[in-house]
Amino acid sequence: MQIDAEKWMTVALGEAREAFARGEVPVGAVLVDGDGREIARAGNRTREMKDATAHAEILALRAAELREGDFRLDHIGPVTCVVTIEPCLMCLGALSLARISRIVFGIRDEKFGGLFGKFNLIERSPFSEWEITEGVLADECHELLKKFFENLRNGTAPG
Amino acid sequence: MQIDAEKWMTVALGEAREAFARGEVPVGAVLVDGDGREIARAGNRTREMKDATAHAEILALRAAELREGDFRLDHIGPVTCVVTIEPCLMCLGALSLARISRIVFGIRDEKFGGLFGKFNLIERSPFSEWEITEGVLADECHELLKKFFENLRNGTAPG
Numbered sequence: 217m218q219i220d221a222e223k224w225m226t227v228a229l230g231e232a233r234e235a236f237a238r239g240e241v242p243v244g245a246v247l248v249d250g251d252g253r254e255i256a257r258a259g260n261r262t263r264e265m266k267d268a269t270a271h272a273e274i275l276a277l278r279a280a281e282l283r284e285g286d287f288r289l290d291h292i293g294p295v296t297c298v299v300t301i302e303p304c305l306m307c308l309g310a311l312s313l314a315r316i317s318r319i320v321f322g323i324r325d326e327k328f329g330g331l332f333g334k335f336n337l338i339e340r341s342p343f344s345e346w347e348i349t350e351g352v353l354a355d356e357c358h359e360l361l362k363k364f365f366e367n368l369r370n371g372t373a374p375g
Numbered sequence: 376m377q378i379d380a381e382k383w384m385t386v387a388l389g390e391a392r393e394a395f396a397r398g399e400v401p402v403g404a405v406l407v408d409g410d411g412r413e414i415a416r417a418g419n420r421t422r423e424m425k426d427a428t429a430h431a432e433i434l435a436l437r438a439a440e441l442r443e444g445d446f447r448l449d450h451i452g453p454v455t456c457v458v459t460i461e462p463c464l465m466c467l468g469a470l471s472l473a474r475i476s477r478i479v480f481g482i483r484d485e486k487f488g489g490l491f492g493k494f495n496l497i498e499r500s501p502f503s504e505w506e507i508t509e510g511v512l513a514d515e516c517h518e519l520l521k522k523f524f525e526n527l528r529n530g531t532a533p534g
Contacts, residue, residue: 267437268446268472269428278426287427305496306468309489313427313465330468334499337464341493 219248221320224298225353227257228322231272232300232360235259242360244300245272247280247316250293256280273299273307277314290315300357302329302350308337318347322357378407380479383457384512386416387481390431391459391519394418401519403459404431406439406475409452415439432458432466436473449474459516461488461509467496477506481516 224246231244238261246257258275262268276297281287289295296318297303297311303319308330311319324332331338331348338344383405390403397420405416417434421427435456440446448454455477456462456470462478467489470478483491490497490507497503 262446266440266444266446268440269433269437269469270446274428278428281426285425287421287425287429304468304472305489306465306472309463309465309468310428313463330464335496337494 219252219296219298219320221298221349221352224248224254224296225300225320225322225357227254228272228298228300229353229356229360231257231259232357235261235272236360236364239263242300242364243272245276246298247276247289248296248298250295255289255292255295256283269306271304271307273297273303274310277310277316281314287313288315294318296320296347298352301325301361302331304328305330305335305337308343312342317342317345320349320352322350322352323354323361324350378411378455378457378479380457380508380511383407383413383455384459384479384481384516386413387431387457387459388512388515388519390416390418391516394420394431395519395523398422401459401523402431404435405457406435406448407455407457409454414448414451414454415442428465430463430466432456432462433469436469436475440473446472447474453477455479455506457511460484460520461490463487464489464494464496467502471501476501476504479508479511481509481511482513482520483509 227246228244232242236242240260243260247255256276256279260272261270295316298320300322302325386405387403391401395401399419402419406414415435415438419431420429454475457479459481461484
């Protein structure tokens with residue numbers, strides 16, 4: 217079954233907007249099971265938690281793993297990670313360890329993205345077998361990040 | 376300044392042995408600053424924490440970041456991550472985000488290692504510029520892992 221990508225990207229964008237309001241790089245993620253039910257959602261909290269690993273995907277994964285009582289999530293069927301921007305190398309590795317192999321994202325991350333760009337892991341196993349959908353609500357995802365980095369440059373970032 | 380690789384690998388091995396006793400895949404890590412002082416040490420706790428991200432390197436990073444009050448560690452000078460086995464993709468990404476670029480490890484991980492093997496990120500920036508030392512106390516690191524997986528196959532794993 218295909219999940220409703222736009223519906224869940226709207227949820228992820230809500231998390232990203234809350235991250236923005238906290239002064240964090242505005243990225244949001246939500247994990248959805250094969251029946252289209254939410255497992256966990258999170259926004260980036262690297263600043264607040266003083267933790268470089270506190271990316272939206274990692275926080276959503278940790279919450280989901282605690283809820284499910286397992287550090288792998290494949291036993292509940294195909295889980296999709298819906299995230300506003302292409303996952304970085306760390307998040308890609310973590311998703312793989314948790315046995316998630318479906319990703320929906322908004323925009324590519326030329327600098328830190330693990331799938332495309334310089335690392336190009338999309339061509340390597342296991343990532344070459346993953347179901348990847350990109351470009352969902354891309355304009356909204358892009359606008360939010362653009363606004364954040366503009367504010368940062370202008371010294372008007374919140375938090 | 377070069378840190379005493381064998382001394383710190385012995386510390387990392389201690390963490391790996393404690394992980395073994397807890398029934399975890401026996402991997403240990405320690406973060407050492409440029410003056411050869413310990414910042415944080417940890418062993419793998421994925422089973423105990425029900426968290427696929429609870430690798431030794433990640434737990435050591437989180438502890439170090441909390442202690443230093445920053446999600447990047449480069450402000451305290453060149454930090455080295457000493458770990459019993461080659462870091463996986465997730466840990467490599469996390470170390471990079473925390474601005475650590477010196478790694479000492481015991482043995483390569485053909486299956487999940489991020490630097491060598493199928494991903495071969497050692498050839499890509501920023502990893503191509505990292506200071507990497509491998510093979511430190513490799514026999515001990517290997518023996519411990521071998522014993523763990525033998526016990527697992529024989530159904531005699533602890534925990």
